[in-house]
Amino acid sequence: MNELLGTVDKENIVESSCFLEGKEVTASSFSKANRHYETVARQTFSYIFLNVGKHKSKHNEAHLEIGDKRLSGFLLKANRVLVCLSAKDTNIVDVRAHVQQVQRLMLKAEVDRMLA
Amino acid sequence: MTDYKVLFTGSVCSGKTTAIRSLSDIETVDTDARVSDSAIRRKRKTTIAMDYGVLDLSDDARLHLYGTPGQERFKFMWEVMMSDLVHDAEGLVLLVDNTRNDPFKDIRFYVEEFRDFIVRRRLIIAVTHSDEQAEPDHDYYMQELKAMGLFTTVIFIDARDPSSVLKIVKELVGHREKEIAWSELEERLAVNSSMPQVTEEEHESSSADMSENVTLLDAAMNTRGITGAIHLGADRKVLSSNVSSKQNKELLRSMINLVTALETKASFLGHIDDLVLCGPQQETLSVFVEKEQALGLCSDKELSINVVKQQAMDLLQWSQR
Numbered sequence: 001m002n003e004l005l006g007t008v009d010k011e012n013i014v015e016s017s018c019f020l021e022g023k024e025v026t027a028s029s030f031s032k033a034n035r036h037y038e039t040v041a042r043q044t045f046s047y048i049f050l051n052v053g054k055h056k057s058k059h060n061e062a063h064l065e066i067g068d069k070r071l072s073g074f075l076l077k078a079n080r081v082l083v084c085l086s087a088k089d090t091n092i093v094d095v096r097a098h099v100q101q102v103q104r105l106m107l108k109a110e111v112d113r114m115l116a
Numbered sequence: 117m118t119d120y121k122v123l124f125t126g127s128v129c130s131g132k133t134t135a136i137r138s139l140s141d142i143e144t145v146d147t148d149a150r151v152s153d154s155a156i157r158r159k160r161k162t163t164i165a166m167d168y169g170v171l172d173l174s175d176d177a178r179l180h181l182y183g184t185p186g187q188e189r190f191k192f193m194w195e196v197m198m199s200d201l202v203h204d205a206e207g208l209v210l211l212v213d214n215t216r217n218d219p220f221k222d223i224r225f226y227v228e229e230f231r232d233f234i235v236r237r238r239l240i241i242a243v244t245h246s247d248e249q250a251e252p253d254h255d256y257y258m259q260e261l262k263a264m265g266l267f268t269t270v271i272f273i274d275a276r277d278p279s280s281v282l283k284i285v286k287e288l289v290g291h292r293e294k295e296i297a298w299s300e301l302e303e304r305l306a307v308n309s310s311m312p313q314v315t316e317e318e319h320e321s322s323s324a325d326m327s328e329n330v331t332l333l334d335a336a337m338n339t340r341g342i343t344g345a346i347h348l349g350a351d352r353k354v355l356s357s358n359v360s361s362k363q364n365k366e367l368l369r370s371m372i373n374l375v376t377a378l379e380t381k382a383s384f385l386g387h388i389d390d391l392v393l394c395g396p397q398q399e400t401l402s403v404f405v406e407k408e409q410a411l412g413l414c415s416d417k418e419l420s421i422n423v424v425k426q427q428a429m430d431l432l433q434w435s436q437r
Contacts, residue, residue: 040382044374048393051370055363059395063421066378067386088389092421 005029007105008082013090013098020073020081022046034085037071040064041083045073049081063092074099120289121180123202124167125194125230126211127222128186128430131244131275133167135211136181138278138308139285140169166193166201171285173301177293179285188426191229198233207238207288211275215249216433217408220260227266241270242284276312278305332435333358339427341419343399346412347435348372359414367393368401368412375405390428392421404428409435 008017009029018028018038023046030038041064048062052075060075065088072084072095082102086095124132137144145168167183182202184194210226212219223241227234243257252260257270269287274280279302286298330338333356336345344359346368359365371391379388393401394417402424403412411432415424 036382036385040378040385044378044391047374048371048391051367052393055366057363057367057395057398059367059393059398059401061394063390063392063394064375064378065389065391066382069385 004102004106004109008084008099008102010098013094014084014086015069016085018083020045020083022079030085037066037069037085038083040066041071041073041085044071045081045083048073049075053078061096070095072096072099074103076103118177118293119180120173120177121182121202121205122207122209122285122288123197123205123233124181124183124209124211125226126186127213127216127226127433130186130211130213130222131273132183132186132211134275134310135209135242135244135273135281135284136167136169136183137310138275138281139171139179139181139305140308141172141304142170144169166197171301171305173285173289173293174295174297176295177289179289188422194229198230205237207240208234209240209242209284209288212241212243214243214246214252217435218433219243219252220264221429221433223261223266224264227264238288239266239268240284240287241268242281243270243272244275246272247274274311276310278302278308332356332431335434336413336427336431339423341416342413342424342427343416344414345431348410348412350408352376352410355409359412361399361414364399364401364414368403368414371401371403372405372410372412375403376410379405390425392424400424402428404432406432411435 005017005027006029008014016030016034018030018041019026020042023042025038025042028038044064045062052059062073064071068088070086070088070090072086072092074082076082082099084095084099124135126132133146166185169181171179171181173179182197184197208230210223212222216222241257241261254270254272261268261270271283271287273283282298282302282305290296332347333345336342337358344364346357346359346365347355349355352372357365359368371393375388375391388405391403398417399414400417400419400421401412401414402421403410409432411428413424413428
């Protein structure tokens with residue numbers, strides 16, 4: 001998991017990232033200084049995607065702009081969320097494109113593992 | 117001949133086009149188009165590229181007047197103007213509409229956007245619409261700007277009245293151009309006045325009509341791509357809503373409740389500007405929460421989040437809560 005986060009963090013796009021399973025953080029690259037953002041992300045995205053599920057909606061991406069940062073949560077599969085911390089002026093389209101690229105890599109790694 | 121340049125900027129409806137028309141000796145070059153967003157609450161036409169006018173100060177000096185479009189979606193024009201047309205301007209005049217719920221939010225926004233431009237030039241803050249909304253007054257502006265670390269000149273003007281707008285010009289070039297006959301200039305520009313020739317009562321009722329005819333929800337729906345809006349008060353009770361989908365309405369309300377709670381618990385991280393929920397086949401849901409009110413918007417997934425944010429900012433700034 002932590003190796004994967006190494007590919008998520010990218011200069012000028014994603015400063016820190018973590019995986020959530022429900023309300024639990026399963027892996028994180030958030031520094032001690034940014035730990036408060038991780039806590040806010042955990043509360044925000046677990047609540048948001050719980051509500052999304054409750055209302056049978058297909059929304060799978062949320063963005064919260066707080067102070068000079070933006071927290072983005074991407075619902076990867078039921079209950080698993082990838083959280084990215086970026087500067088507020090980072091283009092959301094760039095963050096989204098980067099996460100989609102990472103998702104493709106994750107999928108490929110999973111397929112390779114199954115075939116090995 | 118000495119040629120000076122000045123750039124006027126500020127939010128939609130702050131009076132940029134009117135101020136330039138008041139000062140110009142030539143028929144101004146403007147690029148007005150029918151309003152196609154939330155500014156419909158205040159006017160029917162808006163600047164989409166730039167305004168330009170010229171004021172002959174004396175036989176030896178001339179002032180070129182440039183105005184930016186107000187909407188953030190035309191921000192590319194701000195860049196074009198700053199880097200090319202007005203890179204050698206004397207100063208920036210930031211027009212601030214006193215009827216906005218938080219004029220200082222606009223000041224912070226424009227000062228940040230024009231930061232590099234202001235560093236090398238004079239900044240003048242010109243407050244407009246104070247005939248409709250007298251507060252905040254001059255002293256309050258000075259006090260708040262000082263607290264923001266902005267030591268600048270604040271002038272209250274009526275953009276429709278040339279003699280009033282001339283105060284900006286005096287402040288900007290008066291110390292360098294000693295030969296200007298200000299009273300003659302004022303007389304000459306009097307023909308540009310667009311002050312209404314009506315009684316005070318008629319004027320008050322006509323301004324009220326404009327905002328009453330177009331509700332906040334109507335204004336929100338005037339932006340192509342916005343499909344629904346919900347407006348809540350300080351107690352988070354719904355003031356008005358036209359969100360037809362029950363699912364979207366419930367999600368928007370839960371998002372507003374979440375942001376309200378986070379604002380209290382995580383205030384040390386800064387203000388929460390917005391919370392946005394997207395999906396590949398879904399309408400985008402966005403919420404904007406202030407202490408006194410909250411706004412939720414549904415929009416097409418293709419509509420840029422920045423456009424939605426700008427519309428929300430204007431809607432909240434003009435709401436009558």
